Amino acid sequence: MLVAENVTYSYWGQEKPAVREAGVRVSPGSIVALVGPNGAGKTTLILCLAGLFEPHAGRIARHGADVRDGLRRHxxxxxxxxxxxxxxSGLTARQSMEYAAQSRARAFPELLSSAARNEAIEQVAEECMVADLLDKDLDTLSRGQRQLLAMAEVEISRPPLLLLDEPASGLDPDHRELLAARLEELRAEGRAILVSSHILAELEEYATDLVVMQEGATLPQQSGLSPGSLRDVYRRLRAEARGGGHA
Structure with missing residues (x-):
């Protein structure tokens, strides 16, 4: 489980924090929808969760341990x-996935051998529905195909935690459906998943939890969502925040 509490982050030269006292929990077997308008702080919070930005205040823990104590492993x-x-550019999809696998081999010894990487590439490409693209040049792929391939590269080492920032951005309906199906499969495998978006419709089918961001802050996390309920829960939270004066 990944737990963030009171996370605050400010960009240099800006008086107002991009993220302020934000909190989120991402548990195995869940898909947390991080929702908010553009500029709400979603990307900055995800960068903090991924260990790429260090919060100026607050704590991010993984299985109870502060991620800063094992940042490389995190x-x-x-x-x-x-x-x-x-x-x-200039690579085939297979070559791009090979590069992604090699870059993770130091942390995942099972990817050290060429044979093991090839097997992993074939398997993940099949699961992510890009197996038929492996020998095509990247420059010939559509936006949706490239996005699914990027998802496959992220999955090549089977990470237990997935942080996906606007993964459906620019996808056509068919590719959005493929992505949604894959996320459902990963949740069923017990992965812990966070997906950010400002489009509620693409999250409603598969999200189990909802975290709403506005002006850098998070509203209380809602868990146990039923299919199709996300939009109503979102509207209720926003109305309560306005009524309660939550900034």
Whole structure:
């Protein structure tokens, strides 16, 4: 389980924190929807959770231990997909996945051998529905195909924690459906997943938890969501926040 409490982060030269006293819990077998308008602080909070930004205040713990005490291990065992995940031009999809596997081999010895990496690539590509793309040039892939491939690269080392920043951004309906199906499979495997978005419709089918961000702060986390209930819970939280004066 990943638990963040009272996390605050400010960018240099800005008086107002981008994230202030934010909290979230990401448990195995859950999909936490991190929802808020553009500029609410979602990406900054995810970067803190991934161990890429160090909060100026607050604590982030994994299985009870502060992630700063084992930052390299935390990063290695976290699958982080940024909204603008880069794929190198001039490579095939297979070569790109091979590069991703090699970059994780030091932390995951099972990826050290070429044969093991090839097996992992084939298996993850099949699970992420990009097996038919492996021998295609990256430059020929559509936005949706590239996004699914990026998801496969994040999964290559089977990280138990996935932090996905706007993973469905720019996807057409078919590719969004494929992504949603994959997230459901990962949740069923017991992965701990956080997905950020400002589009409620793409989260409603699979989210088990909801965290709403506004102006850098988080509203109380809602757990045990039933399918199709996210939008109503979101509206209720926003109404309560306005009525209670929550900034």
């Amino acid at each position: 990063r290695a065992r976290t699958g982080f997909l940024s909204e603008h995940y880069g794929l190198y």
